[in-house]
Amino acid sequence: MNASTNRPKKIAAIVTEYRHNSHAEVIVGRLLGDMGYQPSVEVVSLYTDQVPVNDMSREVAARCGIPIYPTIAEAVRAGHCQEPIDGVVIIGEHGDYPMNERGQMMYPRRRFLEETLVTLDYLGLAVPIFSDKHLAYNYNDAVWMFSQLKARKIPFMGGSSIPHCDHIPTFNEQNLRSLREILVISSGGLEAYGIHAMEVMQSLAERREGGETGVRSIRLLGGSGDETWSAMDRGEWPEDLLLQALKAIPGVPDAHPRELEPEPALFIVDYMDGTKGYIIQFKRLVEQWSFAFRNGQGRVTAALCDSDLERPFAHFERLTRMIENFIISGKEPFPPERILLTTGMISFAMDSLFEGRKLETPCLGITYRL
Structure with a gap:
């Protein structure tokens, strides 16, 4: 040698x-x-x-x-x-x-x-x-970046640390094969922290049977007034998944989140195959990410993404080790299409909020398998 x-x-x-x-x-x-x-x-x-x-x-x-x-x-x-x-x-x-x-x-x-x-x-x-994190704030830029990397056959890894955190409690990932609904709890700024929630959701959704089929539409209600809670009252997103996901986060007060957080944001993601995704983004109620999903048999599974709140931020240590292994081996740890898709999801969500309507997203018909 x-x-x-x-x-x-x-x-x-x-x-x-x-x-x-x-x-x-x-x-x-x-x-x-x-x-x-x-x-x-x-x-x-x-x-x-x-x-x-x-x-x-x-x-x-x-x-x-x-x-x-x-x-x-x-x-x-x-x-x-x-x-x-x-x-x-x-x-x-x-x-x-x-x-x-x-x-x-x-x-x-x-x-x-x-x-x-x-x-x-x-x-x-x-x-x-x-x-x-995500490729770019502008989806056209992201598509250009992705295409340039592909044209050169350059191994690429992107994204954040949160999708790689341990799940507490652990669960059988076979339950994701027939996933029909998933709800992720998040906090903080709509784009900067919403992308973490998008990545958590996608890292789970991509495991359903047949792999990823892409996203049909995106809607973001930005927390003005009680839009999110009114949408819950109309049955537009599943309250039971929210309550199960909240139970996975330590220290959340024992009260309905409606009483604690009057103006959370709501992301609604319609996948091409009929799977439904939701993100409830609070301003101050929580500091970590959790999720709950329902599979085709009606079973609900909930877990915490075990990220640290204080230094030395062990979830960044895990991400750093993944980066090292990727550069040493040249092997992508997951399909880079995940990052292109989540970039598009957060970009169109911000467009949806700005335009005040649901956006159809045929350009997000991005398919891949693990």
Whole structure:
């Protein structure tokens, strides 16, 4: 075995900002050996799009002996290394970026990927790429990004940490084969946290018999007045699944959530095969994600996604290990179509809220199997 196959895989990290508790710190920081993590890969270059007053990147880079390059192209080229990089980690989350009229943070994820691909093309490389959370705030950008990755046959992994959390209690995933309804509980900002709930829902829904068939329509009621509760009264979403999912979250007050949270948001997802998906997004009632689903036999299963609320955020350690294994092996841990689909789901949901109506989504007829 030659020396090049013995050495750790080398990674270029492209981030919006690197500060305390940012996604860059809890992922790239681990890859640099911080937070008690023992990395199996080597970060050899860094690009930061912004440098806030509480920036950590300069101190960390100096301590670890890695350069911070002024451009993405230079970070990907990593000219100080004798051998080319083996992978790219893109963290387009956090930072001071504008918000559009639809309430979406305009993170430069397409620009990050586009500049990365131009440089990889120049170098003649097709190395694995991880991109944090959803592909882009704009679905047309996401389709372009996905198609460019596919055209180059570049292994791709995206998404967040929450779908990979342990389920408490555990359950027989065979119950998902005949899934007919699923409800996910979430909290926080509609796009930034709604995408976590979309990914949780999709990571379960994709396991139904026949695989994924795509999404027919999306509706988002944004929490103005009591729209969500009125829709429940009309039988438009299943109250029993909400109550079962809430029971899975520790510390939730023993009262009907209607009394505790007057204006939650409601996402309604109609799948092509008739499966129904719902997300109830609270503003303050909960801090974790849980779900309940009903299968074809009428059986209801509920569980908590066991994410941590405090440092060191073990769910990010699990995600980081998945990223490492992906870059080392070049094997995608799940179909990347999941990320394209959930990107479309959250994008059209924000469009639905802006336009005040249900949107038909024939372009989300995305099919895949695990």
